[in-house]
Amino acid sequence: xxxxxxxxxxxxxxxxxxxxxxxxxxxxxxxxxxxxxxxxxxxxxxxxxxxxxxxxxxxxxxxxxxxxxxxxxxxxxxxxxxxxxxxxxxxxxxxxxxxxxxxxxxxxxxxxxxxxxxxxxxxxxxxxxxxxxxxxxxxxxxxxxxxxxxxxxxxxxxxxxxxxxxxxxxxxxxxxxxxxxxxxxxxxxxxxxxxxxxxxxxxxxxxxxxxxxxxxxxxxxxxxxxxxxxxxxxxxxxxxxxxxxxxxxxxxxxxxxxxxxxxxxxxxxxxxxxxxxxxxxxxxxxxxxxxxxxxxxxxxxxxxxxxxxxxxxxxxxxxxxxxxxxxxxxxxxxxxxxxxxxxxxxxxxxxxxxxxxxxxxxxxxxxxxxxxxxxxxxxxxxxxxxxxxxxxxxxxxxxxxxxxxxxxxxxxxxxxxxxxxxxxxxxxxxxxxxxxxxxxxxxxxxxxxxxxxxxxxxxxxxxxxxxxxxxxxxxxxxxxxxxxxxxxxxxxxxxxxxxxxxxxx
Amino acid sequence: xxxxxxxxxxxxxxxxxxxxxxxxxxxxxxxxxxxxxxxxxxxxxxxxxxxxxxxxxxxxxxxxxxxxxxxxxxxxxxxxxxxxxxxxxxxxxxxxxxxxxxxxxxxxxxxxxxxxxxxxxxxxxxxxxxxxxxxxxxxxxxxxxxxxxxxxxxxxxxxxxxxxxxxxxxxxxxxxxxxxxxxxxxxxxxxxxxxxxxxxxxxxxxxxxxxxxxxxxxxxxxxxxxxxxxxxxxxxxxxxxxxxxxxxxxxxxxxxxxxxxxxxxxxxxxxxxxxxxxxxxxxxxxxxxxxxxxxxxxxxxxxxxxxxxxxxxxxxxxxxxxxxxxxxxxxxxxxxxxxxxxxxxxxxxx
Numbered sequence: 124x125x126x127x128x129x130x131x132x133x134x135x136x137x138x139x140x141x142x143x144x145x146x147x148x149x150x151x152x153x154x155x156x157x158x159x160x161x162x163x164x165x166x167x168x169x170x171x172x173x174x175x176x177x178x179x180x181x182x183x184x185x186x187x188x189x190x191x192x193x194x195x196x197x198x199x200x201x202x203x204x205x206x207x208x209x210x211x212x213x214x215x216x217x218x219x220x221x222x223x224x225x226x227x228x229x230x231x232x233x234x235x236x237x238x239x240x241x242x243x244x245x246x247x248x249x250x251x252x253x254x255x256x257x258x259x260x261x262x263x264x265x266x267x268x269x270x271x272x273x274x275x276x277x278x279x280x281x282x283x284x285x286x287x288x289x290x291x292x293x294x295x296x297x298x299x300x301x302x303x304x305x306x307x308x309x310x311x312x313x314x315x316x317x318x319x320x321x322x323x324x325x326x327x328x329x330x331x332x333x334x335x336x337x338x339x340x341x342x343x344x345x346x347x348x349x350x351x352x353x354x355x356x357x358x359x360x361x362x363x364x365x366x367x368x369x370x371x372x373x374x375x376x377x378x379x380x381x382x383x384x385x386x387x388x389x390x391x392x393x394x395x396x397x398x399x400x401x402x403x404x405x406x407x408x409x410x411x412x413x414x415x416x417x418x419x420x421x422x423x424x425x426x427x428x429x430x431x432x433x434x435x436x437x438x439x440x441x442x443x444x445x446x447x448x449x450x451x452x453x454x455x456x457x458x459x460x461x462x463x464x465x466x467x468x469x470x471x472x473x474x475x476x477x478x479x480x481x482x483x484x485x486x487x488x489x490x491x492x493x494x495x496x497x498x499x500x501x502x503x504x505x506x507x508x509x510x511x512x513x514x515x516x517x518x519x520x521x522x523x524x525x526x527x528x529x530x531x532x533x534x535x536x537x538x539x540x541x542x543x544x545x546x547x548x549x550x551x552x553x554x555x556x557x558x559x560x561x562x563x564x565x566x567x568x569x570x571x572x573x574x575x576x577x578x579x580x581x582x583x584x585x586x587x588x589x590x591x592x593x594x595x596x597x598x599x600x601x602x603x604x605x606x607x608x609x610x611x612x613x614x615x616x617x618x619x620x621x622x623x624x625x626x627x628x
Numbered sequence: 629x630x631x632x633x634x635x636x637x638x639x640x641x642x643x644x645x646x647x648x649x650x651x652x653x654x655x656x657x658x659x660x661x662x663x664x665x666x667x668x669x670x671x672x673x674x675x676x677x678x679x680x681x682x683x684x685x686x687x688x689x690x691x692x693x694x695x696x697x698x699x700x701x702x703x704x705x706x707x708x709x710x711x712x713x714x715x716x717x718x719x720x721x722x723x724x725x726x727x728x729x730x731x732x733x734x735x736x737x738x739x740x741x742x743x744x745x746x747x748x749x750x751x752x753x754x755x756x757x758x759x760x761x762x763x764x765x766x767x768x769x770x771x772x773x774x775x776x777x778x779x780x781x782x783x784x785x786x787x788x789x790x791x792x793x794x795x796x797x798x799x800x801x802x803x804x805x806x807x808x809x810x811x812x813x814x815x816x817x818x819x820x821x822x823x824x825x826x827x828x829x830x831x832x833x834x835x836x837x838x839x840x841x842x843x844x845x846x847x848x849x850x851x852x853x854x855x856x857x858x859x860x861x862x863x864x865x866x867x868x869x870x871x872x873x874x875x876x877x878x879x880x881x882x883x884x885x886x887x888x889x890x891x892x893x894x895x896x897x898x899x900x901x902x903x904x905x906x907x908x909x910x911x912x913x914x915x916x917x918x919x920x921x922x923x924x925x926x927x928x929x930x931x932x933x934x935x936x937x938x939x940x941x942x943x944x945x946x947x948x949x950x951x952x953x954x955x956x957x958x959x960x961x962x963x964x965x966x967x968x969x970x971x972x973x974x975x976x977x978x
Contacts, residue, residue, distance in 0.1 A: 135969065140639070298639070372970070385970035442629075451629065458631040463638040470631050486638055494699055496645045497745030501912040503643070506863070506919070511966045515917055533968040541637035548643040549745075555635035 132380030134373055136507040137365040138542050140464075142337060143298045147423040147430040152305050154434050155447055161203050161229040161438030162475035163189070164216050168265040169272045170196030175227055181208050184238040186414055189227055192260075198273040199263045203416040203436035206231040217460040217467055217474045226475065229438070247320055247409050252282065255324045255409075262408030263415040263478075268292060268303075268369075268398035269461060271479040274405070278324055280390065287393035289327050290378055291318050291402055293334035293341065294362055294369035297462030300482040302419040303399050305432040307334060307341035310403055311348035317402030318357060320409050325395060330357050331378055332399075337364040366464065367540040371396045373509055385536050400481075420476055422448040426455030426485030435476045441483055442472040454487035464541040496549035504543035504553060510536050514543040514553050521560040526567060534560055645744075649704030651861050655852035656711050656907065662848035663715065666773040666841040669785050670719030673792045677726040678710035685734030693739065705744050708911075709733050712752035715903055716947065717759075718770045720788065720806070722795035725763050729755035749954045750914045753947040760947065766795075772808040772833075773841025781805065811839030812898045812943040815890050824887040825894075838897030846902040853906025862910040865919055869926020870905035871896070874934045881938075895937060899944040904929065908946065914954045921964035928953045928960075 166172035173190035183189055183202040190200040206229045213223035247255055260275035291314065295303040307314060318330050332349075334341050342361065349357055362368050362377050372383040374396060381392040389396050400418065407413045416437055423430035428449030435444055441458070445451060459466040460474070462482055476483075504514035512533050520528040534557060543553045663671045686706040690697045713729050733755030741747040760767050772780050781801065783791075791797060797806065809817075811833055818828040828834070835843045856862045878892035895901060900908070909915060909929050916925035929949045936945025 376969070382970045384972075385968065387970070455629075456632055457634065457638065459636075459638055461636075463636075465636050466638065467636065468631070468633045468638070470633055472629055472631070484638070488632070489634065489638070490640055492640050493644065494696065496699070496703065497743065499645060499648075499745050499912050500915070500917045501648070502863070502917045502919075502922075505917065505966075510969045512968060513918060513961075513965060516961065516965075532965070533971070536968050536970060539636075541639075544637050545639055545641050546643060547641055548645045548648050550641050550644065552635060554637065558635075 132376050132378070134365065134368060134377055134509055135511045136505075136509050136542065137367060138507055138545060139364065140298050140366050140545075142364070143423075143463075144301045144304065144337075146299070147421050147432055148301045148304060150431050152309055152419055152432045152434050153447070155436065155439060155444055157204055157231050157233060157235060157436065158439045158443045159231060160209075160440075161206070161231060161436060162214050162226045162440060163200055163203065163229065163438040164214070164224050164226045164475065164477055165190050165200065166224060167200065167271060167437070167478040168198040169270065170194065170198070170276075172225070173197055173200050175211055177208050177227065179208055179210060182206070182232075183208060183229060184236050186238045186412075186416060188414075196273060196276055198265050199261065199414075200227070201263055201414040201416050202229060203438050204229070204231045205234050205236040215469075215471050215474045217469055217477065217480065226438075248323060250323075252324050252326055255320070256282075258409060259320075259324065259405060261414075262405070264401065264404050264408060265415070265478050266398055267400035267404060267418060267478065267481070268371075269465075269479055269481050270371075274397070274401055278321070278395065280388075281395045282325055284390055285393060286325060286327055286390065286395060287329065288379065288395070289318065289321055289325060289330040290374060290389075290394055290396045291321075291330060291332045291399050292369060292371070292374055292396050293332060293338075293345075293399040294374055295338075296335065296364070296366045296369035297464050297482075298366075299423050299484055300421050300462045301423075302421045302432055302481050304338050304341050305421075306400055306403060306419050307338070308344050311341070311344040312351065313403040313406045314345070314399045315348045315352050315354070315357065315402075316410060317399075317404070317406035319352075319354060320405050321395075321397055321402060322356060327395075328356050331360045332357055333360045333362055333374060333378055334399075335364045335368070336361050366542065367509055367538070370509070370538055370540065372538070385533075415478060418476075418478065418480070420444065420480050421482040421484075423482065424455075424459075424485040425487050426452055426457070427483075428452055435480075437475070437477055439476045440472065441474050441476060444476060444483060445472060445485070451485060455485045456488040457486045459484040459486060465539065492550050495551055498547075498549055498551060501548060503546040503548070507542040507546050509540060509542065510538060512537060514557075517560075518551060518553055518556060521556050524560075524563070526564060529560060529564065534564065537561070645705070646703045648861055649708050651859060652708050652856065652907065653704060653711060655856045655861075656715075656849075658851045659715070659845060659849035659903065660711075662845040663719070666845060667719035667771055668774070668783055668788055670721070670771075670783075670788045670792065671714060673723075673789065674717050674719065674721055674726050675711060675714035677723045677792070678713045678730045679707060681727045681730035682706040682710040682713075682734050685731045685739075689735055689739035689743070693743065695743065700744060703744060706734055706738075709738070709752045709755070712903075712908060713755055715907075716752065716756040716900065718767060720769045720771060720783075720791050722766060723792055724795075725759050725766050728762065729759040731755075732758045745913055747913055748957070750908060750911050750950050752911075753908060753950045757947045757951060760942075769803065769807050770810050771806055773839070775840050777832075780808075808833075810899070810943060811842060811894075812937065815894065815898075816937070816943055819888060819890065825882075825890050826887065828890075835897075837891070837893035838895075842899070843897035846897045849902045849906065853902065856906060856910075862906065863919070863922070865922035866910045866915060866926040867905040869923045869928075870901070870909055870930040870933075871926075873927035873930020873932075874901060875930070877931060877934050878938075889938070895934060899937075900946040901933065904933070904946045904950065908950055909953075914950075914957065916957050916960040916964065918961065918964050918966055920966065921960045924960050924964060925953055925957065928956060 171194040175190045177189045184205045187202045189202050209230045210228040214226040216224045256275045264274040265271040375389045375394045404415050420435050421432050517532050537557050539554050541554045733751035737749050737751040737754035738747045875892045878895050881889040882891050916922050932949035933945050
């Protein structure tokens with residue numbers, strides 16, 4: 124086993140937030156009982172929705188493929204338990220503002236009968252990286268840190284360039300969330316085995332397993348698992364507990380002291396970052412043959428009676444999960460999917476737990492903090508900004524809708540971590556404002572693109588007309604030339620012929 | 629179950645504008661006590677007049693501009709302005725002078741520019757400069773600091789109150805008997821009159837570094853400033869910039885020609901230097917906003933204070949230095965933008 128190391132890059136700003144994690148970490152991960160119905164959204168990932176391949180009324184088994192991909196950026200969906208497909212219909216999901224999205228609804232039969240073909244790949248080491256990546260894609264594996272980018276596609280993009288490190292992200296920096304912490308404490312070996320598969324797929328020989336200094340239990344069990352597996356390509360690394368050190372680019376900066384270029388990816392500096400949960404899911408799929416049909420989710424907050432971490436079947440309604448966690452307390456007022464800094468607030472607990480759901484946070488009513496005041500330019504926001512932006516200036520330009528200055532001041536580099544909101548004495552909802560400004564900017568770019576398309580259409584039409592005209596003129600000139608080249612006698616003969624014709628009439 | 633909806637983040641901010649302003653006022657208490665000890669109760673009367681007129685101006689302008697009166701009247705920012713005006717004025721100041729400064733600060737410098745957060749100039753300094761130009765004689769009436777000088781008539785409370793209300797002394801007192809030049813005035817005229825700084829230092833009014841009394845007020849002001857730094861209400865860049873901007877040129881000149889230049893210590897502990905570094909230049913609204921920008925801004929103020937004191941016609945120059953750098957703030961902010969993480973350095977110039 125290798126001891127945790129500390130040689131680190133620097134992160135600008137950030138916040139030391141009250142962790143609030145103990146709420147849910149004093150009991151082990153509980154298996155969430157099978158619900159009566161499962162609601163599996165077709166889009167649980169970044170990219171295009173999967174296409175259902177089952178019919179209503181069809182019986183499905185646990186682990187059976189029920190929706191497959193027909194695009195280059197998507198991920199398949201598997202049945203989380205056995206039962207009957209009773210509907211494929213829109214159902215509330217955890218998008219911002221809880222819209223509906225098409226879901227496959229399975230009525231569970233309670234047998235939880237697995238599909239026969241849940242075969243494991245015998246020895247992934249014998250596969251070529253390409254075959255291994257294809258196999259990972261079939262497991263429906265997506266990034267479980269919350270971004271849900273299809274893992275295989277991320278890895279495929281990564282191997283096209285030179286790589287130095289695989290970084291396993293066990294830095295769960297947002298308050299309340301503890302699913303990765305509990306995973307590392309209780310299933311560290313799965314994480315490490317997943318890392319080995321990833322290293323084979325990427326043909327890498329160095330992997331940093333990174334976690335935060337406030338997770339001694341996780342560090343201990345990771346160390347034990349690494350000692351047991353004895354793979355000296357893996358190095359355990361510890362980073363200080365500062366929010367948002369678990370952001371992908373921020374973590375790369377901390378671990379390698381290299382900045383991910385603006386608009387670029389960690390691969391630009393030779394790194395691939397994967398969440399520890401994703402690594403464990405890959406291990407379960409490749410070594411044990413279980414596709415991504417469950418995940419660990421933290422159910423916590425002062426609105427929950429018995430906060431804990433559950434291993435939940437994907438598609439379980441949040442209401443069912445909360446019931447298992449002792450139900451709501453009297454103070455429950457807000458339902459947040461994700462953490463308190465970047466989560467999404469939703470209005471109904473009918474939404475299902477999906478691949479992205481790392482945390483269900485139920486909070487009491489927000490205390491009244493008084494009305495928003497004007498910005499007094501105190502600069503606290505820029506002191507905590509991990510990207511070294513000047514939120515106070517961005518806010519100014521966002522109010523003025525000055526796109527040029529917004530770009531210049533790096534609005535598109537904002538990672539929406541929410542640090543600036545927390546330190547603002549004027550209580551300006553900066554992150555929400557920036558989110559809106561970004562959307563407006565996209566809209567404007569879209570309008571520009573549309574105008575550009577229209578302009579190009581118009582120009583090509585003009586060109587086409589001009590070309591037609593030129594062609595006609597050329598033909599005319601040709602005819603004239605031909606006419607000239609023919610002798611006058613023949614012309615006379617032609618005229619005579621036409622005269623005769625007329626007389627015949 | 630239905631839930632209420634908000635935007636992330638769901639953690640409530642810990643700081644607020646009224647609390648910041650209250651803490652600034654709180655940090656001024658040691659300086660105020662020292663001021664009262666050395667220059668008498670005039671300071672309290674000035675503070676009272678300034679507070680009344682600042683509050684009245686604020687109320688009037690908020691009504692006129694149809695703003696939420698409750699919200700802004702209780703943000704305490706007008707009280708900070710009032711306090712800084714009271715510190716800037718001599719302890720013997722007729723009430724109408726204080727009132728003029730207060731009303732100009734709040735009505736013109738603050739609200740006509742858009743109110744809290746939008747004022748370009750530091751309101752207190754703008755108000756002070758207006759009365760400095762409009763009532764030059766009144767602003768020259770500094771009393772001697774309490775130093776147990778047997779020949780000097782230290783004013784009683786009723787004499788101070790009478791002067792504040794009417795601008796006159798009882799028959800047995802005269803302007804000349806009460807008025808004393810400040811150490812900055814004396815050193816300035818002394819140096820012009822070909823005396824060396826070392827000779828001037830032997831004057832009874834001089835203490836270890838600056839004038840007697842003045843330097844202790846400076847110490848107490850710095851105590852409050854240090855507390856603000858610890859509480860992170862202000863950051864270190866501006867105070868450091870002011871001190872560096874003043875002490876570097878002063879130090880270099882003093883080393884080169886110690887006779888004809890006052891020492892850096894003298895400039896540091898005289899007049900409003902320390903108050904400026906911790907409480908005036910640090911007004912966030914009119915200051916530069918990035919870390920590097922604040923260093924530049926502070927340095928500019930410090931340097932201008934030195935230049936005005938050494939070569940200008942005003943003895944102190946803090947107010948002018950601050951207002952001049954206020955004008956430079958937008959340019960400083962633009963030119964000192966930090967490099968955004970993930971960008972190469974030259975990119976920001978494109």
